[in-house]
Amino acid sequence: MNQLLELIRKKSAAQVLREFAELQKLSWPLAATNYEGLKTVKEKQFQFDGFQVKVQFNPERMRSSAAKVDKQSIAERKCFLCIDNRPAEQDAIAFGNQFLILVNPFPIFNTHFTISCNSHIDQRFIPNVRSLLELARAMEGFTVFYNGPECGASAPDHLHFQAGENGFMPIGDEFDRLKSSARKLFSGSTADVWAFDNYLRKMISVETNSMEVALKIIGIYYTHFQAMQPEKMEPMMNALCTFSGGKWTIHLFPRKLHRPRQFFAEGNDQLLISPASVDFGGVFITPRKVDFDKITIKDIEDIYNQVSLNPDAFQELTEKIRQDLNRILI
Numbered sequence: 001m002n003q004l005l006e007l008i009r010k011k012s013a014a015q016v017l018r019e020f021a022e023l024q025k026l027s028w029p030l031a032a033t034n035y036e037g038l039k040t041v042k043e044k045q046f047q048f049d050g051f052q053v054k055v056q057f058n059p060e061r062m063r064s065s066a067a068k069v070d071k072q073s074i075a076e077r078k079c080f081l082c083i084d085n086r087p088a089e090q091d092a093i094a095f096g097n098q099f100l101i102l103v104n105p106f107p108i109f110n111t112h113f114t115i116s117c118n119s120h121i122d123q124r125f126i127p128n129v130r131s132l133l134e135l136a137r138a139m140e141g142f143t144v145f146y147n148g149p150e151c152g153a154s155a156p157d158h159l160h161f162q163a164g165e166n167g168f169m170p171i172g173d174e175f176d177r178l179k180s181s182a183r184k185l186f187s188g189s190t191a192d193v194w195a196f197d198n199y200l201r202k203m204i205s206v207e208t209n210s211m212e213v214a215l216k217i218i219g220i221y222y223t224h225f226q227a228m229q230p231e232k233m234e235p236m237m238n239a240l241c242t243f244s245g246g247k248w249t250i251h252l253f254p255r256k257l258h259r260p261r262q263f264f265a266e267g268n269d270q271l272l273i274s275p276a277s278v279d280f281g282g283v284f285i286t287p288r289k290v291d292f293d294k295i296t297i298k299d300i301e302d303i304y305n306q307v308s309l310n311p312d313a314f315q316e317l318t319e320k321i322r323q324d325l326n327r328i329l330i
């Protein structure tokens with residue numbers, strides 16, 4: 001099996017990864033059909049003050065949005081990320097000894113990968129965040145993201161990340177534009193950290209050129225957030241990570257709820273939306289046409305509001321992070 005880090009010595013990561021995805025479409029009918037289907041997927045957008053949220057109608061994402069992730073359902077199904085259960089047509093590019101880069105056969109992005117751990121171990125953030133940063137650096141041109149076990153991961157029992165091309169989620173451009181008006185938590189020679197209070201979802205963003213500094217900042221965030229949700233297996237969160245021009249950009253989304261009230265409602269009140277990293281990046285995924293048609297700007301505000309940390313809790317968390325960062329990272 002090819003190693004990504006060897007392949008990108010000769011070509012750019014974006015080129016290697018796009019070619020790999022194209023080859024999979026030639027040899028794997030399911031992938032071919034679903035990527036072809038993506039070309040006609042419906043999209044619309046809502047404009048907010050200074051930013052936008054897109055909505056994508058994508059029926060193939062039903063299995064992910066409506067995935068049963070309770071302990072019993074997980075125990076009763078075959079894990080679709082374990083090597084024995086993966087489709088025979090699904091090839092891989094290795095990333096070190098621990099991860100395999102796989103083409104996601106149910107795409108949201110034009111080039112969409114699942115990066116699966118070689119072993120069946122639980123989905124956890126902190127023990128694997130270095131891998132997330134390494135992947136983002138190797139996969140320049142792509143956003144690598146993490147969905148927590150109670151925050152949209154459809155295999156909470158099997159460690160994995162996903163990745164899609166930069167430029168698809170509105171957050172990419174918006175961050176550069178909006179960061180000057182965000183609340184600054186830290187500014188130093190190796191890193192900047194911001195809190196976003198007015199972006200519908202609550203977001204902490206880090207820019208740094210140092211892996212070790214990134215790990216330190218994320219560690220501080222995690223420790224304080226974990227103390228606020230002691231009953232959880234890990235604090236509820238999603239994360240997006242990109243690497244460009246020698247610098248990582250990491251967006252952390254602390255949450256308080258897995259699925260909004262509308263997900264469980266019946267009849268006309270139901271909206272089958274299960275927010276995960278892509279939704280936090282500014283693209284709501286609706287697997288049902290009826291939801292795509294009826295969703296309103298108010299629903300989007302309401303759903304972000306329900307699943308994100310409350311303003312008070314976010315203020316408390318970010319103030320603790322601010323104090324630590326300014327004490328530790330000078």
Ligand SMILES: [Zn+2]
Pocket residue numbers: 079080081082119120121157158
């Ligand atoms: Zn597994």
